[in-house]
Amino acid sequence: MRERWFRPGETVARRAVRLTAGVCLGAVTAVVGLAYLVGSGLLLALVLPWPAARRSTRWRVLACARRLAAVDQRRAAALHGDPSAAASLGGDRALVYLAIRGPVGLLGAAVLMLLLYVVVSGAVLMWDWFNGRPTDGLTPSLLTVGALLAGGVVTLFLIAQGIAGVAAMERRLARWLAEPTDREHFQRRIAELTATRADVVEAVNDERRRIERDLHDGVQQRLVALGMLLGRARRSHAPDRAEALLRQAHEQSQQALTELREVAWRIYPTALDQGGLAAALETVAERSSVPVRLGGVPDNLDPTTAAVAYFVVSEAVTNAAKHSGADHVTISVNREGPRLVVRIHDNGIGGADPHGSGLSGLTRRVAALDGSLRVDSPPGGPTTITTELPCA
Incomplete structure (x- = not known):
C-alpha cells in the first residue's frame, strides 16, 4: 500500500x-x-x-x-x-x-x-x-x-x-x-480505428512520395546521364573518345543499379523474409555510418510486427547518423509480455522533433498496428526512441 x-x-x-x-x-x-x-x-x-x-x-x-x-x-x-x-x-x-x-x-x-x-x-x-x-x-x-x-x-x-x-x-x-462504459469504449475504439485508418492512408501516400522523390533525384538522374553518354558515344567518330564515353556510361549504370537497390531496400528488405528481423537489423547496423550495437532479437515474430519494428529502427538509425552527431547507437529488442519493445538510444545532441516528417510517419505506422512510439530527446541529448508493438 x-x-x-x-x-x-x-x-x-x-x-x-x-x-x-x-x-x-x-x-x-x-x-x-x-x-x-x-x-x-x-x-x-x-x-x-x-x-x-x-x-x-x-x-x-x-x-x-x-x-x-x-x-x-x-x-x-x-x-x-x-x-x-x-x-x-x-x-x-x-x-x-x-x-x-x-x-x-x-x-x-x-x-x-x-x-x-x-x-x-x-x-x-x-x-x-x-x-x-x-x-x-x-x-x-x-x-x-x-x-x-x-x-x-x-x-x-x-x-x-x-x-x-x-x-x-x-x-x-x-x-x-x-x-468508460462498454458503449463509450466501443465509440472510442471506433474513433481510434478511424483515425489510424486515415493515418495509414497518409503514411502510404508519404511513402509513395518518398519513393518518387528518391527515384527522381537519384535513379532517374543516373539514367538520364547514362542515355546522354550513350548518345554521345554513338555520335562520336573517334574510337578513343567513344571508348571513354562507354566507360563512363558503364560506371553510371553501376551507380544507378546501386541506387535502385537502395530504394528497393528502403521499400522492403528481402532479409526480412529470408532471415527474419535479426538478419534485417544486422544489415542496418552494417550499412550505418555510425557504429551500432545490436542486442539479441527474439525469433518467431509475425511478419507485420517484424516489418514495423525494422522500419522504426532503420529510420531512427538514419536520423541519428544524419542529424544527431552521435558516435554510437544502441538497439535493444525484447519481448515484454504480449508486446515487443524496441529501444533505439544514441548519445547525440538530442532535440529530435517527434512531429517531424520522419518520426510522425513512423508514429502513424506504429499506431496502425495498435502500438505506441515515444521519443525522449531533450536538447543536449541523449535521444531514446521507444516503440511498443503487439506481439502474438
Whole structure:
C-alpha cells in the first residue's frame, strides 16, 4: 500500500494530516452534494408537467452536477493522491457520483466526530486528574490512567483505519465511475480505428512520395546521364573518345543499379523474409555510418510486427547518423509480455522533433498496428526512441 498512499519524501504524520483533511473536506462536499440532489429533485418535480421547462431544467441540473463532481474529484486527486480521480464525468454519471459520495462522506464525518469526541474527552479527563479532581467518582490512580490510555490508543488506531478506509472508498468510487462504459469504449475504439485508418492512408501516400522523390533525384538522374553518354558515344567518330564515353556510361549504370537497390531496400528488405528481423537489423547496423550495437532479437515474430519494428529502427538509425552527431547507437529488442519493445538510444545532441516528417510517419505506422512510439530527446541529448508493438 505504500506505493499507493505515500508520496515521495512524505512522512507518516504528513500522510495522516493529508488524508484527514481530505476526509474532512469530503464530508463538506458530500453534504453540499446531497443538499443539491434533494433541491434539484424537488425542482424537477415542480416542472414535470411542462416538457420544455423540464428539458431546460434537467440540462442545467446536469451541468451543475458536473461542476460539483469536478470540484470533489479535484479534492480527492489532490488530497488522496490519485490522479485518475480527476477524470471528468458526464452529467448522469455526475449525479450517480454525488448520490454515492453522500453516504461515504457522511461516514467520514461520523469517523471524524468520533475522533473529536475521543480527543476532547481524553483531554478533559487528563486535565481533571492532573489537577486532583475526581471525575465520575473515579480517583486518580496509575492503573486507571493506564487502562484509559490503552483504550484511547486502540480507539485512535481504529479511527485512523476508518479514515484510511473512507479515503480508499472515495478513490475506488472515482476510479469506478471514471472507467468508460462498454458503449463509450466501443465509440472510442471506433474513433481510434478511424483515425489510424486515415493515418495509414497518409503514411502510404508519404511513402509513395518518398519513393518518387528518391527515384527522381537519384535513379532517374543516373539514367538520364547514362542515355546522354550513350548518345554521345554513338555520335562520336573517334574510337578513343567513344571508348571513354562507354566507360563512363558503364560506371553510371553501376551507380544507378546501386541506387535502385537502395530504394528497393528502403521499400522492403528481402532479409526480412529470408532471415527474419535479426538478419534485417544486422544489415542496418552494417550499412550505418555510425557504429551500432545490436542486442539479441527474439525469433518467431509475425511478419507485420517484424516489418514495423525494422522500419522504426532503420529510420531512427538514419536520423541519428544524419542529424544527431552521435558516435554510437544502441538497439535493444525484447519481448515484454504480449508486446515487443524496441529501444533505439544514441548519445547525440538530442532535440529530435517527434512531429517531424520522419518520426510522425513512423508514429502513424506504429499506431496502425495498435502500438505506441515515444521519443525522449531533450536538447543536449541523449535521444531514446521507444516503440511498443503487439506481439502474438
